[in-house]
Amino acid sequence: MTEKPHTVKSYEEQLQHLSNDLVIMGGNCELAFSNAIKAICKNDHALADDVINNDTVIDNFETQIEQEVVNLIALRQPMAIDLRETVTALKMSSDLERVGDLAKNIAKRTKLIKKKLPNELTESIERVGLLVQKQLKSVLDSYTNRSPDIAQDVWEKDEQVDDLTNNCMEEVIKYLKSDSENIEYGSHLLFVTKNIERIGDHLTNVAEQVYFLVNGTYLEGDRPKGSQSIVTGEK
Amino acid sequence: MTEKPHTVKSYEEQLQHLSNDLVIMGGNCELAFSNAIKAICKNDHALADDVINNDTVIDNFETQIEQEVVNLIALRQPMAIDLRETVTALKMSSDLERVGDLAKNIAKRTKLIKKKLPNELTESIERVGLLVQKQLKSVLDSYTNRSPDIAQDVWEKDEQVDDLTNNCMEEVIKYLKSDSENIEYGSHLLFVTKNIERIGDHLTNVAEQVYFLVNGTYLEGDRPKGSQSIVTGEK
Numbered sequence: 001m002t003e004k005p006h007t008v009k010s011y012e013e014q015l016q017h018l019s020n021d022l023v024i025m026g027g028n029c030e031l032a033f034s035n036a037i038k039a040i041c042k043n044d045h046a047l048a049d050d051v052i053n054n055d056t057v058i059d060n061f062e063t064q065i066e067q068e069v070v071n072l073i074a075l076r077q078p079m080a081i082d083l084r085e086t087v088t089a090l091k092m093s094s095d096l097e098r099v100g101d102l103a104k105n106i107a108k109r110t111k112l113i114k115k116k117l118p119n120e121l122t123e124s125i126e127r128v129g130l131l132v133q134k135q136l137k138s139v140l141d142s143y144t145n146r147s148p149d150i151a152q153d154v155w156e157k158d159e160q161v162d163d164l165t166n167n168c169m170e171e172v173i174k175y176l177k178s179d180s181e182n183i184e185y186g187s188h189l190l191f192v193t194k195n196i197e198r199i200g201d202h203l204t205n206v207a208e209q210v211y212f213l214v215n216g217t218y219l220e221g222d223r224p225k226g227s228q229s230i231v232t233g234e235k
Numbered sequence: 236m237t238e239k240p241h242t243v244k245s246y247e248e249q250l251q252h253l254s255n256d257l258v259i260m261g262g263n264c265e266l267a268f269s270n271a272i273k274a275i276c277k278n279d280h281a282l283a284d285d286v287i288n289n290d291t292v293i294d295n296f297e298t299q300i301e302q303e304v305v306n307l308i309a310l311r312q313p314m315a316i317d318l319r320e321t322v323t324a325l326k327m328s329s330d331l332e333r334v335g336d337l338a339k340n341i342a343k344r345t346k347l348i349k350k351k352l353p354n355e356l357t358e359s360i361e362r363v364g365l366l367v368q369k370q371l372k373s374v375l376d377s378y379t380n381r382s383p384d385i386a387q388d389v390w391e392k393d394e395q396v397d398d399l400t401n402n403c404m405e406e407v408i409k410y411l412k413s414d415s416e417n418i419e420y421g422s423h424l425l426f427v428t429k430n431i432e433r434i435g436d437h438l439t440n441v442a443e444q445v446y447f448l449v450n451g452t453y454l455e456g457d458r459p460k461g462s463q464s465i466v467t468g469e470k
């Protein structure tokens with residue numbers, strides 16, 4: 001039997017294509033999330049519209065990646081590391097799609113807020129927003145470089161995200177308590193804060209997937225958790 | 236070449252086992268969610284503890300199903316409908332695991348509420364809770380019977396879940412506005428209500444997966460959405 005370099009190359013190309021699509025999808029998530037944070041902090045409704053309108057790009061990537069994965073499994077029957085690559089791509093794309101959805105939801109809530117928020121509140125949102133942007137960048141780097149160390153670092157830093165989310169939640173509660181007129185905007189802000197924390201959780205999922213992809217073993221122990229109450233419903 | 240009935244049977248058995256595991260996992264989610272709703276409405280902390288402690292059973296099912304799927308793909312190289320069965324199982328188990336998590340979160344928040352809530356509020360939670368329990372039962376039936384019609388029905392009824400969640404959210408806002416002492420419990424109740432709505436969304440995901448599994452085509456059109464504001468951040 002002769003070697004079939006063309007087919008082999010094409011298989012590798014397919015795997016590379018899948019991986020590239022995930023990285024581009026991740027780049028779109030980075031843009032969506034950083035714009036969503038800018039929009040809520042500056043009450044910028046036009047920027048919020050951008051985030052909302054561009055979410056279909058992220059959704060389409062998920063559908064396309066799923067199709068690529070199914071084709072790869074059906075036609076190439078990948079084994080071992082390649083099988084992990086394909087299954088990981090499916091799971092990662094699902095988490096990244098949720099990151100896009102949550103950014104879109106922040107943007108939608110931004111559009112319902114019609115007045116300037118107190119500085120302490122927007123600064124608090126910005127602080128946790130910046131940390132989560134870093135986490136998103138790092139987890140995409142961990143995937144690009146197939147680095148379990150960067151992945152583990154992201155996973156461990158989620159505790160800091162929880163702590164900053166908790167501070168932010170306290171600011172929102174203060175805002176809610178200060179005036180019963182603030183109840184509706186404040187309720188939206190509770191969900192905005194929760195969405196940021198949920199994005200953080202999706203990023204730790206991705207970190208776990210990258211770790212498993214490279215090492216074939218699971219990150220051990222319970223995920224570190226900051227002290228929280230309103231955020232997670234835990235003491 | 237001789238037939239290998241043993242291997243063929245064993246492959247079918249593996250697929251059947253996967254399917255059974257999903258159904259049992261779904262049954263555990265039904266119990267967790269109905270107990271979580273009972274616990275919050277009756278302020279029953281012991282029942283809330285049950286829900287919290289039993290969530291590992293649901294988590295373990297997800298891990299086990301993922302392992303079965305990876306083994307099936309690696310060793311059996313499923314094609315066409317069998318490939319859809321395996322990929323669907325992976326996605327369904329991920330949505331069901333989230334249902335379990337959200338029920339657990341409702342239970343955790345229940346434990347932080349130390350007083351009787353107004354009747355209008357608990358009745359409102361119960362109403363949407365019962366509808367979502369029905370949706371959960373139906374979507375599991377649609378999977379067991381491989382019925383795209385039942386799946387489509389669940390998908391369409393999500394609009395009613397949105398409407399009832401919206402009513403419930405209005406009751407919570409009323410509760411929040413009535414007394415600034417209610418802000419913290421009220422914030423937990425906003426998240427409880429949102430969790431119920433999110434469970435509804437996961438069930439429509441499952442409905443879409445079942446539909447695709449049987450028909451090989453996607454449910455068409457935008458998912459019907461009830462009118463909402465605080466719930467989803469939409470006008």
